[in-house]
Amino acid sequence: MAVFIDALRLLKAKALFWITLAISVLAAVLYFSIGFNEEGITLFFGVETWENEFIRAGSPLAEMFYLGIFSMVMVNIWLSWVAVILALVTCAPVFPSFMQEGSAGTVLCKPIGRLKLFVFKYLSGLLFAFLQTSIFCLIVFFAIRFRVGTWNPSVFWAVPLIVLMFSYLWSILVTVGVRTKSVMASLLAALLVWGAAWISKVTEEYIYMAAEMGELPTGDGTMRLSDEEQQNFREGYALYSLPYKVLPKTTDTINLLQRYITVEGEREFSMTQLIGAMSGFGSEEDEVTEAALKRHSPVYIIGTSLAFEFVVLGFGAWMFVRRDF
Structure with missing residues (x-):
């Protein structure tokens, strides 16, 4: 508990923590500002109206469209890219500063094992991603209820998936930070692995x-x-395909959200269904492509990614336990 409280105080002391949190809330409010009327889709709390004969107040496509904006835009662009980069920058100094002369030694003077300290220090770093994503999804949850009239708790799947995706990169930050004590080196290593995972x-x-x-x-x-x-x-x-099998599946982990989000509590959300419903006919080629992109099971995507993370963290823990403070 002391480690978690200390990490929370460290984050609260950083201006970037509040800036990122404020931007997340602003993004959620902008999402809240999208609504529907008899003519179509309203923007900025009714200031602008985009006329659409398929998506409007009372239309069965309204919820699907609203969830599409959440999963395809707010999650895939904001939470999984911009917010994660800001989170990495914010959390990057945690372990390098902890490894400085006197910092870790002071804590280790107390009756606590090095491995236990390392694990809890690592878990405390995930607090940032958890808090940021939870607040964002909570606003989205009430926005969906207010705009389309349904309670959709499936949007909270974004919280564990975003935290999981962040943990893959956070493990690299931690391990390189223990090895080099350099904020820049650990941040650069995480971004390089992230880019390599996307290319793979x-x-x-x-x-x-x-x-x-x-x-x-x-x-x-x-x-x-x-x-x-x-x-x-x-x-x-x-x-x-070997690099893809070895590296963490950052993008695929986020894409799992499209499988877990449901419409009306029972139907799996699909952009192909939305496009097909709006155009009046479905594209068989798009359906085949979507099926190909979903060929990997969640167990494979998350399991292989966590295996990579455990190996990286194991190496970092080994260095932390053996280091002289």
Whole structure:
């Protein structure tokens, strides 16, 4: 408890903590400002109106559209990118400052094991992501009730998923911070792994579509491959997908939210369904692509990512336990 309180006080003392929290609340309020009337979608609490014959007050598509903005824009852009970067910058000094002369030694003078101290110090760093995401989702929860008239607790799935995704990168910050005592080095390492994880995901999807579906995405659609070209991609898939298997699945972890969010408490949310309903017909090609993107199970996505995190944290804990203070 003392470690958690100390971490909370450290965060509260930083101006960036309050700035990031204020921006998160502002983003949630902007989401709250989107509503519906008889003509279509209203913006900024009714200041502007976007006329739409499919999405308006009382329309069955209103909730699906509102959830689409939450999962595709507010989560995929704000919580999983901007807010995470700000959280990494805010939390980056936690372990390097703790490793400075006298800081850790003072705590270790008390009857507490080094491994236990390391674990609780690591968990305390997740408080920032938890607090920020929880407040954001709480505002969104009431916004959905006020705008479309339904209570949708499935939006709170964003809290554990965002914290999980942050924990993958936080483990790298912690380990590099223990090794180098450098804020900049630990932050740079986390951002590099994050970028490598994103590139590995894009590469794996590209190779999979070529190997299993026989087509490649282009600027104008897709390009059909010959049988020989498809076979070449199949033979190279195991090698080219290896980085994706090893690295944490940051993007896929966030994308799990689209599987867990439900509409009217029973139907799984899908952007393909929304687009198909608005246009009057569904795209079979889009449905096939969406199924391909969901081929990995949540157990595989989270399990392999946590395995990476445990290995990295294990190395960091080993260095922390052996270091002289």
